[in-house]
Amino acid sequence: SCEQFPTGPIETTSCDFETVESVSEDLYNNLQDLVRTPFFKYYRADLYRECPFWQENAMCSNKQCGITTVDESEVPEGWRAAALSKVEKPSQDDLHYLPGCYYRDADFCFLDDMSEGEYVDLTLNPERFTGYSGPSATRIWSSIYKENCFRPPAELSLSQEEQCLEERVYYKIISGLHASISTHICFENFDQNTGTWGPNLECFIARIASHPERLENIYFNAILLLRAVARIGPYLSAYDYCGVKTGEHEGDADALTLEKLNNVIAIAQDVGRFDEKLLFQGENALNLKEEFKQHFRNVSRIMDCVGCDKCRLWGKLQTSGVGTALKILFELDPDTLDPRLNHNLLSRSEVVALINTLNRFTESLVAVNGFRKMWADEDQGS
Numbered sequence: 001s002c003e004q005f006p007t008g009p010i011e012t013t014s015c016d017f018e019t020v021e022s023v024s025e026d027l028y029n030n031l032q033d034l035v036r037t038p039f040f041k042y043y044r045a046d047l048y049r050e051c052p053f054w055q056e057n058a059m060c061s062n063k064q065c066g067i068t069t070v071d072e073s074e075v076p077e078g079w080r081a082a083a084l085s086k087v088e089k090p091s092q093d094d095l096h097y098l099p100g101c102y103y104r105d106a107d108f109c110f111l112d113d114m115s116e117g118e119y120v121d122l123t124l125n126p127e128r129f130t131g132y133s134g135p136s137a138t139r140i141w142s143s144i145y146k147e148n149c150f151r152p153p154a155e156l157s158l159s160q161e162e163q164c165l166e167e168r169v170y171y172k173i174i175s176g177l178h179a180s181i182s183t184h185i186c187f188e189n190f191d192q193n194t195g196t197w198g199p200n201l202e203c204f205i206a207r208i209a210s211h212p213e214r215l216e217n218i219y220f221n222a223i224l225l226l227r228a229v230a231r232i233g234p235y236l237s238a239y240d241y242c243g244v245k246t247g248e249h250e251g252d253a254d255a256l257t258l259e260k261l262n263n264v265i266a267i268a269q270d271v272g273r274f275d276e277k278l279l280f281q282g283e284n285a286l287n288l289k290e291e292f293k294q295h296f297r298n299v300s301r302i303m304d305c306v307g308c309d310k311c312r313l314w315g316k317l318q319t320s321g322v323g324t325a326l327k328i329l330f331e332l333d334p335d336t337l338d339p340r341l342n343h344n345l346l347s348r349s350e351v352v353a354l355i356n357t358l359n360r361f362t363e364s365l366v367a368v369n370g371f372r373k374m375w376a377d378e379d380q381g382s
């Protein structure tokens with residue numbers, strides 16, 4: 001129940017729930033401002049690629065499933081596809097292409113081809129209840145959980161305690177992402193009877209609060225993302241957030257972006273206590289890491305099968321955000337993180353995805369607090 005809110009250490013991190021709680025409002029306030037700045041609100045994604053795994057024809061026809069795209073002319077010049085493909089062109093050596101997308105050896109996700117896709121203003125397309133459900137949604141989630149299998153079939157009966165650390169971490173990431181999406185659905189829920197939007201406590205209890213480990217996994221993801229932001233902090237502080245000057249307020253917008261971002265980085269350095277050095281050790285480390293990457297890349301491709309445009313947009317963005325965090329933690333050598341030496345460690349799309357994903361998890365933490373208050377109020381009223 002909501003009363004049994006988790007306390008104490010969070011498994012596989014050196015952080016506890018109370019510490020995360022103590023910074024969540026501050027983090028939320030800074031991130032809410034940050035994701036509304038021009039750099040972070042425009043995201044480019046190819047939302048209409050074919051599902052590579054099965055024939056998907058279950059398209060959600062609810063109005064809420066739709067998204068509004070923006071014309072490229074509204075996006076500052078420096079962030080348009082043509083401009084970015086000049087400065088961000090990945091080296092051809094380690095590129096692996098599939099139709100419409102590619103990945104480099106260091107990536108945990110498939111990235112959309114620059115020449116495809118549309119711009120979306122994320123602030124105009126919030127992730128919330130859309131009504132997408134049924135066999136299509138169930139199939140996606142179960143395919144994603146199946147990617148959590150790192151063992152030969154003979155060992156599949158191992159209990160959770162017997163799973164290796166990497167496998168447990170993988171499951172926590174997926175389950176936490178699922179729980180965070182469910183929290184948004186329940187917090188911004190549509191009541192079909194009254195035709196109004198608002199938080200739905202029963203939905204939250206059924207999907208999250210009655211499974212405490214799901215709630216814990218939201219916290220786990222928040223810490224993982226915070227650790228990645230802390231690690232890449234100096235690089236993010238030196239990143240070029242300036243499109244091309246389009247108006248007199250542009251300079252102010254850049255200053256605001258940097259101020260808020262530096263606040264987020266400071267919080268991340270304080271509480272992002274996930275020790276990435278514990279993973280991928282031992283004799284089989286390289287194989288295990290390669291397998292982990294392949295599985296997560298598959299999850300990023302499964303997102304093309306989601307039969308609801310808005311859900312697909314946020315599914316793609318958040319897998320890319322978590323994938324970027326994993327790349328920062330497990331692939332980037334600390335010596336390469338100097339932005340003066342390496343400008344192109346992360347693409348614009350990866351930076352936007354990372355920060356917006358952290359924002360979504362932080363919104364979930366704040367929503368959980370909202371549900372706790374609702375629960376306490378109902379308890380007092382009865």
Ligand code: FAD
Binds near residue numbers: 180
């Ligand atoms: P589901 O959430 O579909 O879960 C299926 C099964 O997975 C459950 O029965 C349970 O056994 C297990 N499970 C559930 N949660 C967890 C967890 N955290 N950890 C481990 N196991 C778990 N709907 C919207 O309204 N808005 C959206 O923005 C949206 N985005 C989506 C994005 C993606 C990528 C996907 C695949 C679906 C999205 N959906 C969205 C649909 C939504 O996630 C649910 O599938 C839908 O609401 C039906 O919910 P359900 O109660 O049947 O269970």
